[in-house]
Amino acid sequence: MSQPTKHLYRSLLRELRLTSNQPRAKRNPVVAIHVRQLVDGAESQAALDRTLTEARDFLRSSRIYDELIKRYNPTHGMSQDERVHASARRVGLDTPLEFKKEEGDKE
Template sequence: MSTTPIPHLYRSLLRELRLASRLSRTKRNPAPIVQLRSLVASSSSAESLAKTFLETRDFLRASRIHGELLKRYNPIHGMSEEERIVATANRVGLNTPIEYKKE
């Protein structure tokens, strides 16, 4: 098992929660922090608590890195349907036609 002390794992887990959030500190939901504190208070084994913190931290880190890679290597990720069509057409050297709008 890991020899990393629990306070270090707790701080690294809080750091990953902060990096995963897009909101400022005052607008974040306090529920995850409250759950972590209750988990620490109700834990019977330091080893199981360390394992839970380690796995949760690794999951949050992998999710954050996956999102960053999606943004980097899939430039149309997160665009609306119209923006995606225009970007795809531009990528192959075409222009999308101007849509006719009845007035």
């Protein structure tokens, strides 16, 4: 493996680590094993370098996109009720408490 290929391989593994949501002990090793098999079974150096570069760039772009979504859209990933409550709080209001009928109450 040439020096640029080693650098690409390590940077791809670094991006895999950064995009993972789980600690190293709980991560599924299948992805890293598959990348290693891809490197070992490469037919041409140029094709391998291109594949590693594209995979690294995809993972990096996905990670940066997720960070930007969280930063500029803080209600992303919330339920509709949580989103309404957060929007009301943003303009200085509070959402009213919903009436919950108790079991002993009759209409």
